Amino acid sequence: MQESAEESMKPMSDPRTEMAEARTRLAWDRTLLAWSRSALALMTAGVAFDRGTRLLHEARLMQGIAWVHTGHLGGLCLTAVSTVLLIIVTWNHLAVRREIPQTARRGLPLLAPPVIAAGVVIAFGGVVFVLLFTNPG
Numbered sequence: 365m366q367e368s369a370e371e372s373m374k375p376m377s378d379p380r381t382e383m384a385e386a387r388t389r390l391a392w393d394r395t396l397l398a399w400s401r402s403a404l405a406l407m408t409a410g411v412a413f414d415r416g417t418r419l420l421h422e423a424r425l426m427q428g429i430a431w432v433h434t435g436h437l438g439g440l441c442l443t444a445v446s447t448v449l450l451i452i453v454t455w456n457h458l459a460v461r462r463e464i465p466q467t468a469r470r471g472l473p474l475l476a477p478p479v480i481a482a483g484v485v486i487a488f489g490g491v492v493f494v495l496l497f498t499n500p501g
Contacts, residue, residue, distance in 0.1 A: 389464075392457065393478040399453040400478070400485045406446030407489050414439025414496055440496055447489030454482045 414436050458479065 392460065393476060396453065396457045396478045396482055399450060400482045403446040403450035403489065404485050406449075407443050407485075407492050410439040410442030410446070411492060411496065412439075413442060436496070440493065443489060443493045443496060447486060447493060450482060450486050450489065454479065454486065457482070 417438070418436070
């Protein structure tokens with residue numbers, strides 16, 4: 365069986381190198397998913413902070429010992445910071461994916477499931493922010 369000139373010139377790929385590249389790609393995806401979970405937790409904390417302080421404020425109003433209602437601002441800030449942070453992390457993740465050499469990028473779609481999940485969490489953060497902002501209570 366004769367090898368063609370092109371096949372003999374092609375470097376042999378080391379399975380260990382391919383497995384290391386695959387592990388690296390998966391680690392990047394896991395990192396993005398971890399940031400998405402953290403952002404979602406911060407958004408949840410923002411909503412809980414906003415609603416919890418609203419309930420405390422209403423209870424204190426009934427007793428006549430109300431404090432200044434600043435919980436709404438805290439909830440908005442937590443939601444906004446988590447959404448902006450996730451946008452920055454996703455942007456960085458996509459930039460790193462684009463820098464991967466074409467040979468190592470095979471089988472690596474730009475819109476992989478972790479990127480789509482991060483986009484969904486970003487959209488959710490935007491909706492939560494708008495709902496909190498338009499409904500100050």
